[in-house]
Amino acid sequence: LGMDFGQRKAKAEKMFGLMDVFLKNDSVSLQKDILDHVEYTVARSRFSFDDFEAYQALSHSIRDRLIERWHDTHLYVKKQDPKRVYFLSLEFLMGRSMTNSVINLGIRDQYADALNQLGFEFEVLAEQEGDAALGNGGLARLSACLMDSLATLDYPAWGYGLRYQYGLFRQIILDGFQLEQPDYWLNFGNPWEIERVHVSYSVKFYGTVEEEDLDGERTKVWIPGETVEAVAYDNPIPGYGTRSALNLRLWAAKPSDKYDMESYNTGDYINAIMNRQKAETISNVLYPDDRSYQGKELRLKQQYFFVSASLQDIIRRFKDNHQNFDELPDKVALQINDTHPALAIVELMRMLLDEEHLDWNRAFEITCKIFSFTTHTVEPGGLEKVPVDLLGHLLPRHLQIIYEINYKFMEELKKIIGQDYDRLSRMSIIEEGAVKNVRVANLSIVCSHTVNGVSKVHLQLLKERVFKDFCELWPQKFHYKTNGVTQRRWVVVSNPNLCSLISKWLGTESWIRNVDLLGGLRQYATDPDLQREWKMAKKVNKLRLAEYIETLSGVKVSLDAMFDVQVKRIHEYKRQLLNILGVIHRFDCIKNMSASDKGKVVPRVCIIGGKAAPGYDIAKKIIKLCHAVADKINNDADVGDLLKLVFIPDYNVSVAELVIPGSDLSQHISTAGHEASGTGSMKFLMNGCLLLATADGSTVEIMEEVGAENMFIFGAKLDEIPALREKGASLKAPLQFARVVRMVRDGYFGFEDYFKSLCDTLEEEKDFYLLGYDFTSYLEAQAAADRAFVDQEKWTQMSILSTAGAGKFSSDRTIEEYAKHTWGIEPCKCPF
Template identity: 45%
Template sequence: MTTQQPGAALPAAAQPDDDLRTGNSVEALRGAVMAKLAYAVGKVQADASDRDWFLATALAVRDRVVQGWQRSYHTTNTGGTKRVYYMSLEFLIGRLMFDALTNLGLTDTMREALSGLGVDLDKLREVEPDAALGNGGLGRLAACFMESMATLAVPAYGYGIRYENGLFRQVVKDGWQQEYPENWLSFGNPWEFARPEIAYDIGFGGHVETHQVDGAPRYEWFPSETVEAVAYDTPVVGWRGHHVNTLRLWSARAGDPLRLDAFNEGDHVGAMADRVKAEAISKVLYPSDATPAGQELRLRQEYFFAAASLQDLVRRHLKKYPDLSNLADQAAIQLNDTHPAIAVVELMRLLVDLHGMAWDDAWRITQATFGYTNHTLLPEALETWPVPLMERMLPRHMQIIYLVNALHLDKLRAEGHSDVDVMRSVSIIAEGWGQQRVKMGTLAFIGSHRINGVSALHTDLMRQTVFRDLNAIYPDRINNKTNGITFRRWLMEANPALTAILVDVLGKAVLDDPSHLEKLAQHAGDPALQARLKAAKRDNKATLGGIIAARTGIQVDPDAMFDIQIKRIHEYKRQHLNLLETIALYNAIRAEPWRDWAPRVKVFAGKAAASYHTAKLIIKLANDVARVVNDDPTVRGKLKVVFLPNYNVSLAERIIPAADLSEQISTAGMEASGTGNMKLALNGALTIGTLDGANVEIKERVGDDNIFIFGLTAEEVAARHRSGLSARETIANSPRLAEVMEAVSSGVFSPDDTDRYRDFANALRDHDHFLVTADFDDYYAAQRRVDALWRDQAAWWRASIMNTARVGWFSSDRTIGEYARDIWDVPVRAAE
């Protein structure tokens, strides 16, 4: 059989023809959509609904993506190119139709093609559901990285779980968050390809038997339960369509979907029990771990997708090479946080138990193959698993963990390390929770050749805090890779009006190379440019105002400052600091109505974990404050407060282009990076924030005059934690804060339940771990500086332009280029 060389022509059967399947003219696209409507959707034009038209359009676009997908796969497969495998529990990819159209350069052509059929492309955009495959920054980062890997022609697979219901659909009733299934797959997913022929058995439980082979022990695991992992593939197209990668998601399926004997005996529910248990693995993202059953399900999810992904990449490797000795030369596996860290142990099991490799060789290959991205310094977010649970669910893996740990500690002792506290710190097995636990962050660190943080500050703090002792032992292993965003999604798709202005001023080259944005700084003081940008922003604000009115009934003024905080609800992100300042501003507006207050619309959006009571109470407080402020006629439109429910990628695409002020106010040292700060700055919003995460690097690039920094530094936060966290003296020394705290705790904003926030307020008084009260006065003062700049519109728009101009460095293309060079050792496509 003849082997084709890289770049050789595709076989004749796969050659693209200029017909309805592949042509990119208006006529070809129109014909392709009509053909899909008839033969794939089964509808005639007169009876087609918006959903029918969306499916037909998506399928026509998908055909054009598939051409590049097959070509990219063929080139990689025949060229022996090293592949990257990006393992993440989340891929928050959002809607995909405009993503594909933008990257293929077909948006305007498709709009014209559909217009000739009486169909509005932008209306179809609203029909597409958001893929509910993530929660927040972690999953959106993974999606940006997948697109950038395709753009840079890095051959890659993304591996995750095909959640049927994702996190949850957030509904706010009477101000309280309620969770409902996010049934995004109920009408099918036109972007994915089911691969029922690609299925792997994933074991749980059971026992391990030892055999002697050539005088050496061999271990064999006999699981008591087996679940099938079935593949679903989604093509991810890069900019200009040059390269297309694969997002492979795993769906759980029971080996025997129905116990027919039990069914025939009348136990109709019991006959389905095994199926229900198996399929629960891919039902919901982040099931509550407040119960032992929930904790077990989370562990099952993580092992399920890690094991399936490793079996898949090993199978792919062995199709081309005789053994796994060169695996690290052909595969780079990146662990996105600790969720897939069990893959380190699973790869050792595959190499040693199933492929007969010597332990030392297997460990060398494992370390050389894996990289680990850390996303948090919060101890509670660095996963640990109870040893009894691991021993019950994954008995062979627990044996391997114990051996990895013993050999690791033996090596350190042989090198002269004897400090007991250090040895405990770097051990994979931890005490102190009433039972031994496995530290997944430590496992990922020890099992990887590179560990990276996601902002300069975060990486420095990693070295000083959570991995201090490991860093001292392995000083060259930690490196920094500051996060980035894909400008295709967060500029071109989300904000076409701004994009058109940038192209007009800077030329089309800015679409290919974000560094060209720097030239915009030369025009920052141009009144004509400022006027154009202000008009585009006002249109975006009017659009968001329509969404706010439709979803909440609140009317907002597009000429007011849109002050935005859009994040997962968490105490360290400090939405409650924003709310306390909102109350203080409300009090000041009522007390001093003669002052020239800058009109504001404060917009909050984000989901709280279902079991996170305090976060859900913060959502309720936001809605209670909104009700009081918005209903008070004495405010006279100077302040509106909005909580937008069910925050997702598509809603972010409408909020971010409308933002004037970006709230990045986490407690310093607790936000690893942030990417919302980058998206908002790119779209011309000014940042008010602490010196936390990537805020530090944004400040360095946009300049001190174009950002509002306040609050304690990470070092000062650490000092406060050491000295005590009672805030009663701090509150007593701030009359403004004391007044706000008393209003909240006494029930001014909760007259139906005056005690609703009493415990919440007392917790801030007695143990303010996130230093909300310590930063309050400085935050309030920074907000007044925001007001002053807003009143000088020429100065405001100059600062806005400088933000857009100076954030080109925060492209995920730059980040992926650094991963490729420093961690994965793979080439990237040269800039054109």
């Protein structure tokens, strides 16, 4: 601004003189700060404000502290200019931010104290916050856990995604049926984000591609038909036990301010405005299906919108310090979370070719050195496809580039495998047929240096099934990084009782950053004092959960019962139906028992929760069946406290924080070979819940760490499944199974017409997920859990050993592996 160095320095000194170096965190400063925000930010009188207004003021006060660290981290990393990883994901399931933020900032107690002085309670205000539910299920929550670990471990990283105005629908249950309600989560403002009106990029759609002469060379020029602005909303992600705070940058669509002169000249001013406004629909709503792709134009627009804005941002940052694109792979690692952001590959190619004018080979080589791809799918049929016509209409230049990549890939491939046309056509990025499709996974594999699965078993399935041809071609490209979850959110935030207990017995809080230390609990697993305290912590959490259940459903549950929980998205392969049929069997047994036998029954509270995709009919019937069975059981005087079944509605991150710590047993019972990893099990494990599970996904690794003797494992093994399916109808289901299915079919729980199609899926020749086959071993595993529960000492020991064996399943370990083996990045810790 025309100032010389001396003048600038003097100005900076004056400004710093006016500011405290850092905001203060003593109780008086915090109280003053909160009251200032009540008065000036929330604009309520400091003499009169309610819990929600107090929450708003509190969150702004915390946000100020987040921003300090976030600025410092950015300035430092910018100066160091290390290689950064950019984590691209269409979904981030962050849940609530407040408690997590104060814990990671290390000022939870100070705030609690300050609030007490003001006559408020931290926990009560924390309940005012809504969930940020910008994702569907495990994949989206994994992204959130990975961000927490990246920040905690001081890695130079950014997250990029979409700022949906409507998050995942809220599940309402009416007469036992699921209804979906829109989640307009921004209604009450969102203090955890920072709107960046000046960080915005134009994103182009539609139009045509023309050739132009540039310095004697022919280049392609894309003349777009529509332009939309992407505006950044930044969400600071604080690390634990460090001053680092990363950025999760989410893009919102806004109308472009580049005038569309033609429409303004038509005289139809109102319509012209309305048309512009349509631009905003791009980031309006999250698609609620967690794994089916319908080739919808809006979905493709969302994908391109977010990758285009992100790449413009990333390349701009690179160009601040570098001119030579050969350095790009030394500075940038791009991680695509499943295939959803795969257009980033093509967009980078387009930018390098058409805007930076690199030649094809150089651009392609750079691109392939930058991208890594993690797949979360086990079904070849579940892989994303985009109709060629749709893609060509929306992104004409990108389709050309995809064709070119494919042409060159096919030529190379022919040289290696010869004229094996079947294999060539399977591996082609373009699927031929009545409708031509782009196979997004093939594109991602061809253009990434590394492809990761999400568990050991998953990699095996990739090799044998999903990506067999590619694994044979490039065995060195395929790896796995077992998923993990963050112990900050899933123990420290959600289970403070257990957290302090662990720290007390380990004599340190270091396990919160170095979770392997949990293994130190093993030596105390039989110590009566720890056992007593451990049981007490569990009881307090069960009480919290019991109260929640009673308020929601009116069902009173006994704290002496075993809380047996299955919470996750509703899917046939996850077999909530097996669970419900098991409950019916238990009910049937109790009904037919003598009084003395009843005295030996281990009382159970069976808890099921989860959302079904709105168009997934069978999943919705499973929810209804759960309610119908619950109605019958919970009102049966013969059964009483021996068995209760409750469905917890609207399962989300904050509900999980309540349910998981209060569970004794948790079920992860997918048919082997269908769960790529599963991460819920890891959260339960950390919280000392015993697992009743099949040997699927990451459970196989959990067995290695915890020991199968401390779990209840059942069911057909992965390698037995194909033969079992082959046998089909000749696999006679056990009588017990036939009996419970019959009860549903014959209307014992009502609604027999409605449940008919659900029962049909269990007929021997149609029982694809092998519920009938696995039923016997499922009941045996349940009986083993009962026996273990009777011996509370043994049970508590198994519970302690579960937590002790959970170390491997921290997302910190996952991130270390990605950083070292996939991204090639190093920590960059600000030295203040």
